[in-house]
Amino acid sequence: MADSRSGAGEAAASAIGAAPSSLRREKLQLPPDVETWSAERVVAFALEQFPGRVALACSFQKEETVLLDMLFAADPKARVFAIDTHHLFPETYELWKAIESRYATTIESFKAAPVEDGLWERNPDLYLAIAKVEPLNRALLDLDCWITGIRRDQSATRADAPKLGWGEQHELWKANPLAAWSDDDCWTYIRERGLPYNPLHDQGYGSIGDVHSTLPGEGREGRWAGTERTECGLHTGVGSTEPAKSGGTGFAGAGAGK
Secondary structure: OOEOOOOHHHHHHHHHHOOOHHHHHHOOOOOOOHHHOOHHHHHHHHHHHOOOOEEEEOOOOHHHHHHHHHHHHHOOOOEEEEEEOOOEOHHHHHHHHHHHHHHOOOOEEEEOOOOOOOHHHHOHHHHHHHHHHHHHHHHOOOOOEEEOOOOHHHOHHHOOOOOEEEEOOOOEEEEOOOOOOOHHHHHHHHHHHOOOOOHHHHHOEOOOOEHHHEOOEOOOOOEOOOOOOOOOOOOOOOOOOOOOOOOOOOOOOOOOOO
8 A cells, every 4th residue: 555656746746747637628529418328337447538537436335336446447547546544444455455456456555645633623723634635636637537436415515416527626527327227226336246345334324534533424424523514625616617716715614524
């Protein structure tokens, strides 16, 4: 789980080599019928359109279990990255290793800078900026498209998520192949194929993040329980394909992420 592109110099070099956002956007004409496509077709299309410059963002939840299976069926050498906050559950780290072994792959790891204990309680926005948003920005530097496990029924902030669209937040194409799926759809797919999944789901965790901010609960109600936050900064403006308004902070006060 070695860190990927952790140095500032490496990040700057990657940024210099990245295509301007206008060119990335022009690389693809959005198919008019994309919302009728199956999840497998969305995954395959993203891989075909952005060879070597598309990756799955993996948070080791049931949605990624499904997407990993689809992704490697389409391309055994496909790219996957994960953000290591240093505060993931032990079960998550074990699944990480199991996935790498099963698919004979190495997941690109983007490690967060260390933070003081309790920062997530004293200043959660600062914690999320350091532990999640900054590593994600590094992970996306050399991509034209990223694939996520976002589903519309996970929260109100995700209700309008398209299966494939241009994301103004990161100025990249963003594929959400499971946007129209339900929990039952995910579990049916997993059980029919005997796929490995995070055992915390069997302990009542509908959504899984850091140890210090995740409790059992349906959907995302166990994330940042006791607060109004349901997101962690990674997917601000999930359903938006229009230019973002200026004046934002880059991460929402009410939170934003998987």
